[in-house]
Amino acid sequence: MxxxxxxxxxxxxxxxxxxxxxxxxxxxxxxxxxxxxxxxxxxxxxxxxxxxxxxxxxxxxxxxxxxxxxxxxxxxxxxxxxxxxxxxxxxxxxxxxxxxxxxxxxxxxxxxxxxxxxxxxxxxxxxxxxxxxxxxxxxxxxAQLPKTEQPDIGPPEYPFLSLLCSGGHTMVILSKSLTDHEIILDVSGIAVGDSLDKCARELGMHGNMLGKELEKFVDAIPQEEIDEFERMDMSTRKANDYNFKLTIPFSGAFSKDDMYFQFAQFLSSVQQYKAYYKGKVDEGEQYDPKTKRMLAYMIQERIFDHMINRINMAFKIHGTGPRADGKLVGVKHFICSGGVASNKRLRKKLETELKLDHLDVPSMTFHFPDLSLCTxxxxxxxxxxxxxxxxxxxxxxxxxxxxxxxxxxxxxxxxxxxxxxxxxxxxxxxx
CATH class of the missing domain: 3.30.420.40 (ATPase, nucleotide binding domain)
Structure with missing residues (x-):
């Protein structure tokens, strides 16, 4: 140019x-x-x-x-x-x-x-x-830079919220100015990108950006299988035909002591299942194809469910209500940036599953930087x-x-x- x-x-x-x-x-x-x-x-x-x-x-x-x-x-x-x-x-x-x-x-x-x-x-x-x-x-x-997929959306206005998921970081930040930032949610242990990469590697995927490989693999799963996976009860191994247990950390917990992201549990679940599953398929294979699709879909989906759950709880604690402190009330702009922010499934879940009623705003403007600017x-x-x-x-x-x-x-x-x-x-x- x-x-x-x-x-x-x-x-x-x-x-x-x-x-x-x-x-x-x-x-x-x-x-x-x-x-x-x-x-x-x-x-x-x-x-x-x-x-x-x-x-x-x-x-x-x-x-x-x-x-x-x-x-x-x-x-x-x-x-x-x-x-x-x-x-x-x-x-x-x-x-x-x-x-x-x-x-x-x-x-x-x-x-x-x-x-x-x-x-x-x-x-x-x-x-x-x-x-x-x-x-x-x-x-x-x-998000200040022009956005190809959101050409009519200008830069965010302070105060705004950001979900930053890059490298060893996964955090939600309240920004009141260029240098006035408050960490609303931080991560304990490995970050979301590390968790996705490590889980993908445990599933036998190969590449330089394993989180992206996992996303491509999940995107190719037929919808009828996704519907089947979503109906599964994974609260215990005996609750489903795959004998796979996967729960969301702190689901429903309403306490400031639990207000952080925790992704290590997802990797542990995959590793434990890998040890359990060993020897059940032909030598040289890791999982049968449908089991691999189930694991890939459920891991990515539940990791993002955990993120949505914690952000919604942060909205509840810092929004409206008798137990809330109100610091997020009226915030109208939300940015998702960093390597994992390029995942389109995460973007969709943010737009459709965040509970804005706690912030006392009719709508939220979501800012998604161009994919090339996420990494x-x-x-x-x-x-x-x-x-x-x-x-x-x-x-x-x-x-x-x-x-x-x-x-x-x-x-x-x-x-x-x-x-x-x-x-x-x-x-x-x-x-």
Whole structure:
């Protein structure tokens, strides 16, 4: 896409010359090496995405991400991706970007370091400001960007709720401003993405994104079988012909002590059933085809049922009613973002099964970022960095280090933030 940097707009008094500014963004918090170039062409509109280059570490044969392999992968690819992107779009020392944004955390320390140190070097060489971005803030703010499947839905309005399910995170966040976030629901143990991946692996599936493979497998199951599976009683093994037990954690529990996601139980259920089932089919096979379809469908469906159940309980505790505190009353926008947010079944269940009566709102606007922006990407890092730069006039010092664990409610409570001078700020943002 070709982007015009010089735009003429008409004001009530005269024609004004506008200079857009370009942002180079880099992401390498886990197993994706990404660089992107964005153009902030208008003060009141989201940035345009000029381009993104991305490579993903292939971990299919090793059963998960090996940290040392991820570090080597980023060291091999981040700089070369940036070089190719810059060459394609005429970015150089004589025509540098105006701002550099890089993921500072949370994430794997070695992976983060690869792009942070590289970004520092570019910041010094090109003499442009650097912004170290919170990875989950990047996911949270993707709903500001245009949405292909929701072209008529604009950005969310504060306060809004976000279900963030990316990497080791599964949480529901109440956001009142760019940096004012309250964790309403968090996860205990493994995250939903880990649970889906591990369950899919136990079912014999193979691939680099096992949660996506599980979704494709479930989507191909005939509806008549799904109807049969849904009628099954799985409260005990003896209650169904498959001898499979699967219950939803904390189902119906109404206590703040139980207000967290718990996904380890689903993996345990599959592992226990695998041990029980061993030896009941021909050697070399794991399950008969229909049993495998049943397991795949019920695991994905009940994991999402658990998420819906906990969110509805959070609505009840923080909505209306004599025992509620009312902090969510009136919230009208809900974002679902992160890798698992690309699952269309989860999206449908959120739209149809959340109980909005507890929030005292007639309807909720759901924001689902484009599928390409659900997985880790540099575009979201650039967008979040632009927000921090424009709204708070913040940049990062060259002494910043990676942050492995960085709570969403403490985005500004870390070292390395520097408020920019008016001259430096205006030198970038020349609207």
């Amino acid at each position: 070709m982007i015009c940097r010089n735009i003429i707009r008409k004001s009530p008094r005269s024609l004004q010359h506008i200079r857009s500014y370009k942002v180079l963004a880099i992401e390498s918090s886990c197993d994706d090496s990404c660089v992107a170039l964005l153009d902030k062409y208008h003060p009141d509109k989201p940035p345009l995405v000029i381009d993104q280059f991305k490579k993903t570490l292939d971990s299919a044969d090793v059963g998960g991400i090996v940290p040392t392999a991820a570090i080597n992968f980023h060291h091999t690819n981040v700089a070369s991706l940036a070089k190719d992107l810059c060459a394609k779009h005429n970015i150089s020392s004589t025509n540098p970007p105006d701002l550099i944004c890089v993921t500072r955390g949370p994430g794997m320390v070695g992976s983060l370091s690869s792009s942070i140190q590289f970004a520092k070097g570019l910041s010094v060489a090109w003499d442009v400001p650097l912004v170290g971005v919170h990875h989950m803030l990047g996911h949270l703010l993707t 880790d990407n540099a575009i979201m890092i650039g967008n979040a960095g632009i927000n921090l730069f424009e709204q708070l006039k913040l940049k990062s010092s060259l002494e910043i280090m990676p942050i492995i664990r960085w709570p969403m409610d403490k985005i500004l409570d870390v070292d390395g933030w520097i408020e920019m001078s008016d001259d430096e700020y205006n030198n970038v943002r020349k609207f």
